[in-house]
Every structure is written in structure tokens, then in C-alpha cells.
Amino acid sequence: MSGMVEDEWLWGWDATPGIVSVWAEPDGRASIWRRIPGTGELVREDVRFRPWLVLSTLEDLDHLGARLKPEREGYVPGRVTFQELSGPGALRFLIRAEDGRALASDVLQGVSRRLGRPYSNLRDLSPGMVLSLPPEEQYLTASGRTYFRGLGFDELHRLQFDLETTGLDPGRDRIFLIALRGPQGEPEVLEAHGEGDAAEADLLRRFVERVRVLDPDVIENHNLHGFDLPFVARRAKLLNVSLPLGRAGGPGLRHRPSARGSALGRGAERSADPMRRARFTVPGREFIDTMDAVLRHDFAVRDLPGHGLKAVARHFGIAGPAREYIPGARVHEVFQTDPERVRRYARDDVGEAEGLARLLGGAAFALARMAPRRYERLADAGAATGVLDPLLVRAYLRAGAALPAHEEGDGTSHSGAALHLFATGVARRVVKADVASLYPSLMREYRIGPKRDRLGALLSMVDRLTDQRLAAKKRARAAAPGSSERHENEALSAAMKLVVNSAYGYLGASGLTRFSDVHAANEVTRRGRAVLALLCRELARRGVTLLEADTDGVYFAVPEDWREEDERRVVAEVAALLPQRVQLEFDGRYAAMLSHEPKNYALQAYDGTLLLKGVAFRSSRAEPFGEAFLRRAVRCLLAGDLAAVRDVYVSTVMALRRRQVPTTEVAAHVRLTKDSAQYGALRERRRELPYEAMLAAGRKSWGSGEHIRVYRAVGGRAGLLPEPEPDDIGSTSSEAGNEPRDYDVEYYVRLLKETFAARLVRGLTPLDFSTVFDDPGQPSLFTPSLADAKPILTVVAEPPEDEAPEDSRADESPGGP
Known part of the structure; x- marks a missing residue:
């Protein structure tokens, strides 16, 4: 295979530089915004392209009669053309037309006739029958263009924004402040002038106008799709404010499907609204949520203390020494008496979002130079289905080769890694x-x-x-x-x-x-x-x-x-x-x-x-007091000081018994997997702490997927704490001032020993473990001394034997060229 062909498969073949956004419609119109490398000038191109899809058979277009012609005969208005692709793939007919909606309708009409049942959407057809991509991906795949050729990351015009709200429910709470950081790096703060509908509506209009004037290529924030955009969209709808945040006018925020979307709402509202699992998009700009980059990083490295903006910014050294911190639940309250402090806090938020996007966003930027997808989609895509599959589809169509359909396996199981x-x-x-x-x-x-x-x-x-x-x-x-x-x-x-x-x-x-x-x-x-x-x-x-x-x-x-x-x-x-x-x-x-x-x-x-690795030492569900104990105790154990491990254990037990540990530190952060109806049907057979906490707090309905903080209170009762600030889910917060200290002390003492101290059992003899973690409230007259005790290492397995060769497979390739 020639290097030129391989490079086309990887990078495309159209060298048009500086593409920063592509927006295409099903009717064959596409707008391309380019930033000229070197000068930074922004230009827009409006072009026509021919929407396309790939079918397994032409039978479903027989009803078009003379309108269906081979591609080699050329295109004329109103004609649908086909090209038969070479090779044995199931998807072998590349169909082009001047309007994608009309083409889809033609296919669905034919399929409905052939199969004897109505079909209204291409998504309802099996992947073995049709390959249909979003309009932007059709355009990029067919044209060989990609984003960002000739541009460096710092040449993008990027804007960060962050909301400050009176609460977390967009149905009743308001936006009272919006911080922005424009492409030139200067932060600014927009505030509502008053407290009613008119003041909030005016704030949203000023926000839209600032975005228009600053004209960014990319809009970024942490948890952008989980909080900020859904909150803005809901408030704008309630206040009848349009949100033309894109470059092409028209309607405001549009939706695109996504595995991770908005997490707003409660109960039936959350589970009933299908757009809660969608993301927002607009023509001409790309929405980048730095939460995606953080999750991708932590999946690979597993070294983050949490996924919230402030926790991650501290971890990476992005947070400055004078960074302003305010507990999320108190931001509006503080604004009433010290507005300048909240302004500093909000400016720090957008500054950290910018730093995080720059630090972790380069991989998605580089992927957009390769794969024929919008930049914002690559930022939250999986590498296999989100990157490799589009590259392979483009390669096969470029070569005029038929594509295989997705196929189930033959029953052979996938052997595990060593x-x-x-x-x-x-x-x-x-x-x-x-x-x-x-x-x-x-x-x-x-x-x-x-x-x-x-x-x-x-x-x-x-x-x-x-x-x-x-x-x-x-x-x-x-x-x-x-x-x-x-x-x-x-x-x-x-x-x-x-x-x-x-x-x-x-x-x-x-x-x-x-x-x-x-x-x-x-x-x-x-x-x-x-x-x-x-x-x-x-x-x-x-x-x-x-x-x-x-x-x-x-x-x-x-x-x-x-x-x-x-x-x-x-x-x-x-x-x-x-x-x-x-x-x-x-x-x-x-x-x-x-x-x-x-x-x-x-x-x-x-x-x-x-460095702590694995869920035994780091888990988003673990009670923070236990993880804090583990960190201190592991240091002492690795230093060989078992007496110091004992001291850490005793001090933690005594702090629990004196109720010096805040309730936030004993609460677990859990995700509900049953909605209120499902739990109600099972409750008589088995009661579970998280759901009992919801009921005890007066919550009669909720949806699956909601995150809550729950703890065990005295008497075995279930306690519920308010949700943490949206951008700091996964990190601990300092809300200890007004919380109850009614947790079940002895339950958490047992949990400390049986769950967290148990993580150290491999490094101690049974006698030393018993001594180190003996209950300090019940001292023994015959406690062994730890003065000479040392950690242990136990060999549990020998190096594996070499596997015997299987037939002649060592010299054969099961696939490939």
C-alpha cells in the first residue's frame, strides 16, 4: 500500500486549511467557517453537497423507476444515482441525491413496501441494510476535508463561560451572574440588574450579545452539557428569550444524541424527558465540555481526586494561590453581602476552565485533524466507534470498496487479557x-x-x-x-x-x-x-x-x-x-x-x-473519611512504622466517637439505579439505604441515574445530604457548618476496620493486624508490642509457563493483507 493512500485514509485528501466548524443540513447545504492560518481572519463558505447513504440492495429504490441512474451517467436535478462498490461487503450501493430527507423518504417507502410494515426513520432499519451518517459527517467523508489543517490549538478563538445560579433547579431558580473569558483572555462578569423575570431575561440577552461580539470558534466549560447549557436553555424557554448562540442565526440551541447529556431535574421530570440524554449544538461554533477530557484522562491514568473543576484544577496546579473558594450552596447568599468576592470566584472558574481545556483538550483537537466528524463530537467520542469506525468508512468509500455490516459473533467468547x-x-x-x-x-x-x-x-x-x-x-x-x-x-x-x-x-x-x-x-x-x-x-x-x-x-x-x-x-x-x-x-x-x-x-x-491505584484505594462511592484514613495509614505502613498506623487508626476512631468528623465525610456518593416506582415494588422484600434516605427526606418520586449523598444515621435511619455543587461531583466540599452530626458512630467504626483497614491486611501478620486495629475503647491487658513489628511480603505465585503453540497459528495471520 502506498504511503499516499494510507495518509489519505488517516488525514483526508483535501488540504483546505483552517476549518474551525462545519454545519450541514439534510437538504445538501453546508456552511464551512475557516480561520486563515497566520492572519486569523475568519471566512465563511456556503457550498452544496450531495447527501448520500450506503444500501445493501437497490430493490428498495425500484419504485423510482427512471429517476434512479448509475453514477457514471452523471447527475442532473431530481436524479438519484447509485455506484456499486467492489468486493464482498454487505453494504455495496452508494446512493447520492440532491436532498437527504427526500432520499431517506424514498428508501423508507421502498423498505416498507418490501417488508410489509411501515418504517418512518432510517434508525429503525438494521445496520445490515443501510449506513446513514449525520449531514456534517457525510460532507466531511465525501470531501476528504478535516478540521484544523494548518492551525495550532492557540490559534483557535475560544470562549469560556460559567453560570452562578440561586439553586440547582432551572424550573424555579434563577441565573444571577455569568462570567465569561473571551478569546483575548480577559474575564468579564455580567450580572442581573434586579431579581425578577425582566432582569434575568435582560442578562441572558446581554450574554448572547457578548458571544456574538467576541465571536469564538469554540465555547468551553466544565460540565457544560451537564449543567450550564441545559440550565440556560430551560431558563430562556421559561422567559421566552431566544438563544442564537451560533454563527448562522436561525433557531437557538439544537440537540444531538449523546450517551452523556444533561443531568438536571428530579424524579419523573428527569426520567420522562428524552432530551436529558442529548447534547446541545449550534451552527458555526463547537461546544467543548472539559468533563469529557477529565473522564478520558482518569480512565487511562486513574490519578484524579475527583472530577469536579476545582478538584482537578488543584490536582494539575492550574488553581492559583489566591483562588477564591465559596461552597456552591452559599454563592448566592454571599453575593448579597459581598458581591466582589463572588465576582472573583466566577472569574477564577472560567480561568480554570480555560487552563483545563488547554491542558487536556489537545488530543481531541488532534483527532479532529484526522476523523471526518465535528470537533465537538470527537471530544466526547469513544476511540473505537467514535474515531476508528469513521476513519475506516472513509477509507473504504475512498477506495470504492463495499463495507461490511455490523455482525454478531459466532458464539466464540473473547479470551481475557493476561x-x-x-x-x-x-x-x-x-x-x-x-x-x-x-x-x-x-x-x-x-x-x-x-x-x-x-x-x-x-x-x-x-x-x-x-x-x-x-x-x-x-x-x-x-x-x-x-x-x-x-x-x-x-x-x-x-x-x-x-x-x-x-x-x-x-x-x-x-x-x-x-x-x-x-x-x-x-x-x-x-x-x-x-x-x-x-x-x-x-x-x-x-x-x-x-x-x-x-x-x-x-x-x-x-x-x-x-x-x-x-x-x-x-x-x-x-x-x-x-x-x-x-x-x-x-x-x-x-x-x-x-x-x-x-x-x-x-x-x-x-x-x-x-500514588493509590484501583477501586480498593480510590472509589467515587467510598466515604471520604475512610479514604483519608487510608492515605495516612498507607504512608505509615510503607515507612515500616506499624505503631504509627495504630495511632492513625485510634485517632480516626476517637474522632468518630466524639463526632468530630463532619457528616459529609461519612456520606457515600451513590447513583440510584432504580426509579421510585421500581423501588416501591421491591421495598417490602428488601430495603436499601439510599432509597430509604430519599423517602425519609420527603422525596416521593425520583428517576434512575440521580446522584445523591447518603449516610447511616443513629438507630439505623437513613440520612440524606444536599447534592454537592454540580461542577464538584466526585470531590469533597466544605459544607460542614449546618449539617447534622447524627450519624451512627459504631457503624462507621466497624466500617473503618472491616472495609478500609482491611486494605492493609496483606502487609501485616494476623497478629499484627489484630494488634494495630484493636478497638481503642476496649484495651487489652496483654496487647503485644509493635516496637519491633514490620510489614510483610508474601509470594503467592510463580512466573507463568510458556503457552504451547496452537497448531500452525504462529506462522499464520488470521486476517489483514
């Missing part, structure tokens, strides 16, 4: 050896691709992206720290890694991706297990103590007299024994590690930094 736990407890002098993109590397090494990908497009893309990612990493390292060049190349590398690493998941997603192939995925997994077994055996032969290994890499402890050069030498020796494209790299060294369960561990760096 995961080994070799030792539990406390280890010292720990090294992490990273296996860089193991599964994509094995796909490349042994040419394992999906059987139905007759063009070999997936493997070609993985090859090309891997090579180009290495070049981007090299350019990033050579660029000056903090420079736009470094930021751009780091983002490009991250985007390419995201796509490359999703290729294996794409293979194994039977029925969900167009080219899924569970047999190819299982072959990749088999070879992955063999590689992991080899490197574990070779490391063990060199005198290390294996701790844990999976497809991401291996943790092991080294002898006491080893230096860093010895650690690096051993990793290099083992790396030389692996298949050519499988890269094993020295990834870090740590003073100590608590190994609890597979992928659940604590690491302490030589500089004292503590």
Missing part, C-alpha cells in the same frame, strides 16, 4: 517496566487484523500512526518546554496513542464495530500471554521479586544492593529477548509498594509522593 499477581504485601525498591502498546505491537508484528478488512486498512492505520507518533514524540522532546510546538506535538502523540491502543478493543467488540473479529482478537491475546510469560520468567531469572504483571507492564522488587543502573540494565536485557515490535521500557522506580490485589496497589516514590 493478569498475574505474584506477591502481596509491602515490597521495597520497586521498579515498573512498561510494555508500550503491547496488543497493537503484536498486531503489527504478526499482521493480525480483522478477516473482513480486505483492504488491510486497520493494520495500515496502526502502522502509520505508530510511526508518526514516534516522530511527534521526538519533535515534542526537541521543542522548548511550554512552547506551542511542544504542546501541539504532545497532543498529537496522545491522540495517535489513543487510536492505536483502541485497535485491539475494536477487534474484540463483536456486534459493536464494523470490522470486529473475535478470533483475531483472541490470537492477539494468546500471543500477549506468551510475551508476558517470557518477560516474567526472564526477569525472575535475573534475581528480582515479581509483584504484578499485565499487558501494561510489570512491577518487581530488586535486591537491596542494586543501583538504578542495575535496574535499567536488567530491563534492557529482557527487552532484547522480545519480538521486534514489542518495546519494554524502564518506566519508573519507587521506594515502596503495597500490593493488595491485581491492579489495586499503593506506590510511594523516592520523593515521598503517594
Whole structure:
């Protein structure tokens, strides 16, 4: 395959620079806004394109008669044309027309006749019958254009805005202040001049006018689609205010389907409104919610203390030393007496949103240079179905090749990835050896691709992206720290890694991706297990103590007299024994590690930094007081000071018994999985604390998916706390002033020992565990001394044996070119 063709598959073929937004209509009209690289001038192009779809048969268009012609005969007004695509794919007829709505109607009419039942929407047809994309994706796929060619991230005109409201219910609460940060970086604050409908309506109109004047390409905020836009839309509707936030006028906010959308409303209102699971969109601008980038980052790294703006900004060092903090429930109250403090708070919010968008948004920006989708859709898309599938569809249509339909598997199960736990407890002098993109590397090494990908497009893309990612990493390292060049190349590398690493998941997603192939995925997994077994055996032969290994890499402890050069030498020796494209790299060294369960561990760096990994140590549902205890206790355990662990436990128990722990710290943040009707039907058989808390608080109706904070009160009662501020869900807040301290003390003392202290059990002998976590309220006359007690490490498994080869598969490729 020529490099030019592969680059067209990845990047498109139309070099038009500076596209910042595309808006297309089903009738074949498209508007393209471009920012000229270098000058920053904004231009708009209005063009016509021919809407298209791909069908499995022409039979459903037979009723068009002479209006249906082969594409080679040319296009004339009113004609529908078809092109038969080559190869064995089920979707093999590319149909074009001048109006997409009319074309869809023609297809639905034919399908209804053929199948003898009415169909009113293409979405109701099976994916084996039709491929239909949104108008913007039709335009980008057919034209070969992509966003942002020749533009750097800093050349985008970006605006951040944030609302301050009197409460969380847009049906009754008001917007009293809106902070903005325009493309030039200057924050400003708009305020309601009064408290009635007229004042709030005037505020919304001024907000719309400022957006029009500042004219951003992108509008950003944290939880933008979960709070700000839905709240603005609801208030504007109630106040009869139009919201022409786009560049093309017309109606205000439009909807697009999304897996994650608004989370507003309560009870029946929440569950009955289908638009609660939609996102907003407008012509000419892109809405970017930084929550998406945060969730994507935390899924990969698992290092965030929460997902709220303030927690994440502190974690990444974006928050300034003078940052203003006000509990969310008190913002309006504070505004009545100290409005300038709230203005500072709001300006800080939009400043942090800008910093977070710049820090984490580069990957989505880079993906928009590749995939034929709107930038805002790529920001919240999964890498497999949201990025790889559009790339593959474009590649096949560019090649004139028929596309396979989504197919269910043949019943073969997807074999799991290799995961080994070799030792539990406390280890010292720990090294992490990273296996860089193991599964994509094995796909490349042994040419394992999906059987139905007759063009070999997936493997070609993985090859090309891997090579180009290495070049981007090299350019990033050579660029000056903090420079736009470094930021751009780091983002490009991250985007390419995201796509490359999703290729294996794409293979194994039977029925969900167009080219899924569970047999190819299982072959990749088999070879992955063999590689992991080899490197574990070779490391063990060199005198290390294996701790844990999976497809991401291996943790092991080294002898006491080893230096860093010895650690690096051993990793290099083992790396030389692996298949050519499988890269094993020295990834870090740590003073100590608590190994609890597979992928659940604590690491302490030589500089004292503590990293907690896995749901055993970090969970959004965990009570904050327990996680705070764990952090303190783990530090002491890794330092080898069991007496200090005892002190942390005793102080926590005593703080609970004296009710010095705020109720917010014992409350769990839970998501309701049953609505009020479902729970009512089950309540007599089984009562559950979260739902009992809702009923005890007077809530008679609610919808599934609602998040609440619940705790166990004295007497076994269920207690409910107010929801945290919308942008700080997942982080703790300082609302302890007015809360009741009526929690069940002894329940939480038991929880401390049986749930949180239990995370340390692997690092202690049974006697030491009993001693450390003995109830301080019931002292024993014969308590053993902890003066000489030390943490333990227990070997629980030996390195795996190599897998026997299966027939001749070592020399065969199950798919690909």
C-alpha cells in the first residue's frame, strides 16, 4: 500500500486549511467557517453537497423507476444515482441525491413496501441494510476535508463561560451572574440588574450579545452539557428569550444524541424527558465540555481526586494561590453581602476552565485533524466507534470498496487479557517496566487484523500512526518546554496513542464495530500471554521479586544492593529477548509498594509522593473519611512504622466517637439505579439505604441515574445530604457548618476496620493486624508490642509457563493483507 493512500485514509485528501466548524443540513447545504492560518481572519463558505447513504440492495429504490441512474451517467436535478462498490461487503450501493430527507423518504417507502410494515426513520432499519451518517459527517467523508489543517490549538478563538445560579433547579431558580473569558483572555462578569423575570431575561440577552461580539470558534466549560447549557436553555424557554448562540442565526440551541447529556431535574421530570440524554449544538461554533477530557484522562491514568473543576484544577496546579473558594450552596447568599468576592470566584472558574481545556483538550483537537466528524463530537467520542469506525468508512468509500455490516459473533467468547499477581504485601525498591502498546505491537508484528478488512486498512492505520507518533514524540522532546510546538506535538502523540491502543478493543467488540473479529482478537491475546510469560520468567531469572504483571507492564522488587543502573540494565536485557515490535521500557522506580490485589496497589516514590491505584484505594462511592484514613495509614505502613498506623487508626476512631468528623465525610456518593416506582415494588422484600434516605427526606418520586449523598444515621435511619455543587461531583466540599452530626458512630467504626483497614491486611501478620486495629475503647491487658513489628511480603505465585503453540497459528495471520 502506498504511503499516499494510507495518509489519505488517516488525514483526508483535501488540504483546505483552517476549518474551525462545519454545519450541514439534510437538504445538501453546508456552511464551512475557516480561520486563515497566520492572519486569523475568519471566512465563511456556503457550498452544496450531495447527501448520500450506503444500501445493501437497490430493490428498495425500484419504485423510482427512471429517476434512479448509475453514477457514471452523471447527475442532473431530481436524479438519484447509485455506484456499486467492489468486493464482498454487505453494504455495496452508494446512493447520492440532491436532498437527504427526500432520499431517506424514498428508501423508507421502498423498505416498507418490501417488508410489509411501515418504517418512518432510517434508525429503525438494521445496520445490515443501510449506513446513514449525520449531514456534517457525510460532507466531511465525501470531501476528504478535516478540521484544523494548518492551525495550532492557540490559534483557535475560544470562549469560556460559567453560570452562578440561586439553586440547582432551572424550573424555579434563577441565573444571577455569568462570567465569561473571551478569546483575548480577559474575564468579564455580567450580572442581573434586579431579581425578577425582566432582569434575568435582560442578562441572558446581554450574554448572547457578548458571544456574538467576541465571536469564538469554540465555547468551553466544565460540565457544560451537564449543567450550564441545559440550565440556560430551560431558563430562556421559561422567559421566552431566544438563544442564537451560533454563527448562522436561525433557531437557538439544537440537540444531538449523546450517551452523556444533561443531568438536571428530579424524579419523573428527569426520567420522562428524552432530551436529558442529548447534547446541545449550534451552527458555526463547537461546544467543548472539559468533563469529557477529565473522564478520558482518569480512565487511562486513574490519578484524579475527583472530577469536579476545582478538584482537578488543584490536582494539575492550574488553581492559583489566591483562588477564591465559596461552597456552591452559599454563592448566592454571599453575593448579597459581598458581591466582589463572588465576582472573583466566577472569574477564577472560567480561568480554570480555560487552563483545563488547554491542558487536556489537545488530543481531541488532534483527532479532529484526522476523523471526518465535528470537533465537538470527537471530544466526547469513544476511540473505537467514535474515531476508528469513521476513519475506516472513509477509507473504504475512498477506495470504492463495499463495507461490511455490523455482525454478531459466532458464539466464540473473547479470551481475557493476561493478569498475574505474584506477591502481596509491602515490597521495597520497586521498579515498573512498561510494555508500550503491547496488543497493537503484536498486531503489527504478526499482521493480525480483522478477516473482513480486505483492504488491510486497520493494520495500515496502526502502522502509520505508530510511526508518526514516534516522530511527534521526538519533535515534542526537541521543542522548548511550554512552547506551542511542544504542546501541539504532545497532543498529537496522545491522540495517535489513543487510536492505536483502541485497535485491539475494536477487534474484540463483536456486534459493536464494523470490522470486529473475535478470533483475531483472541490470537492477539494468546500471543500477549506468551510475551508476558517470557518477560516474567526472564526477569525472575535475573534475581528480582515479581509483584504484578499485565499487558501494561510489570512491577518487581530488586535486591537491596542494586543501583538504578542495575535496574535499567536488567530491563534492557529482557527487552532484547522480545519480538521486534514489542518495546519494554524502564518506566519508573519507587521506594515502596503495597500490593493488595491485581491492579489495586499503593506506590510511594523516592520523593515521598503517594500514588493509590484501583477501586480498593480510590472509589467515587467510598466515604471520604475512610479514604483519608487510608492515605495516612498507607504512608505509615510503607515507612515500616506499624505503631504509627495504630495511632492513625485510634485517632480516626476517637474522632468518630466524639463526632468530630463532619457528616459529609461519612456520606457515600451513590447513583440510584432504580426509579421510585421500581423501588416501591421491591421495598417490602428488601430495603436499601439510599432509597430509604430519599423517602425519609420527603422525596416521593425520583428517576434512575440521580446522584445523591447518603449516610447511616443513629438507630439505623437513613440520612440524606444536599447534592454537592454540580461542577464538584466526585470531590469533597466544605459544607460542614449546618449539617447534622447524627450519624451512627459504631457503624462507621466497624466500617473503618472491616472495609478500609482491611486494605492493609496483606502487609501485616494476623497478629499484627489484630494488634494495630484493636478497638481503642476496649484495651487489652496483654496487647503485644509493635516496637519491633514490620510489614510483610508474601509470594503467592510463580512466573507463568510458556503457552504451547496452537497448531500452525504462529506462522499464520488470521486476517489483514
